[in-house]
Amino acid sequence: xxxxxxxxxxxxxxxxxxxxxxxxxxxxxxxxxxxxxxxxxxxxxxxxxxxxxxxxxxxxxxxxxxxxxxxxxxxxxxxxxxxxxxxxxxxxxxxxxxxxxxxxxxxxxxxxxxxxxxxxxxxxxxxxxxxxxxxxxxxxxxxxxxxx
Numbered sequence: 001x002x003x004x005x006x007x008x009x010x011x012x013x014x015x016x017x018x019x020x021x022x023x024x025x026x027x028x029x030x031x032x033x034x035x036x037x038x039x040x041x042x043x044x045x046x047x048x049x050x051x052x053x054x055x056x057x058x059x060x061x062x063x064x065x066x067x068x069x070x071x072x073x074x075x076x077x078x079x080x081x082x083x084x085x086x087x088x089x090x091x092x093x094x095x096x097x098x099x100x101x102x103x104x105x106x107x108x109x110x111x112x113x114x115x116x117x118x119x120x121x122x123x124x125x126x127x128x129x130x131x132x133x134x135x136x137x138x139x140x141x142x143x144x145x146x147x148x
Contacts, residue, residue, distance in 0.1 A: 009116040010057040011038035017121030026055075035059055046135045047143075053131075055124060063119065065096075065110040065128055067135070073146040074104035085145045093134065095127055106142070108135070 011028075018026055018040070031037035035058035043050045044067065056064040074082055086098045086106070096110040110127050114120070 006036065006059040008036040008038050008057055008059050010059075010063055010114070010119040011036075011040075013119055014040060014055065014057060014121045014124065017125075021125075033058075044132050044135070046132070046139045049139070051135075053128075055128070059116075061113045061115060063112045063114065063124060065112070065124065065131060067108040067131060069098070069106040069108055069135070069139070069142060070146065072104040073106045073142075074100050078146060078148070081148075082145055085142075089138065089142075095130060096134070106146075 015028065018024075026040040026042045029039045029041055031039065037056060037058040040055040040057070042053055044053050051068060051070075053065065053067040056066060083100070086100065090097050096108050099107045099109050101107060108131060110131060112123060112127060114123075
């Protein structure tokens with residue numbers, strides 16, 4: 001018996017929300033994978049910098065807000081000190097966590113669990129506002145730690 005393909009209803013709700021609220025700064029990208037992943041890509045302005053972000057929806061219970069804080073910030077020369085600093089930030093905030101990729105790039109991830117029925121685009125927007133506010137406070141400190 002063939003497995004029934006499930007539609008990404010969270011993406012539909014989010015798309016309606018951004019249309020209704022005239023948030024025309026998102027680009028929708030369909031990943032064409034088993035989880036029906038759709039990413040709403042955009043940028044945020046922080047400390048005069050434009051940094052990429054995406055809202056990742058799929059037919060799992062998770063919606064992820066992912067911000068690429070910086071490319072290749074973690075190097076052999078700063079690794080121990082910088083990771084200690086990032087862990088301190090991670091202990092300070094509940095709604096998001098910093099993650100270092102294999103190439104040393106730094107991401108900020110927020111994981112918002114919900115069912116299709118309970119998914120609320122307004123919560124995504126509120127958490128995104130919290131992220132932007134946080135980065136406007138911490139971005140310069142993160143960069144200072146990375147380049148010291």
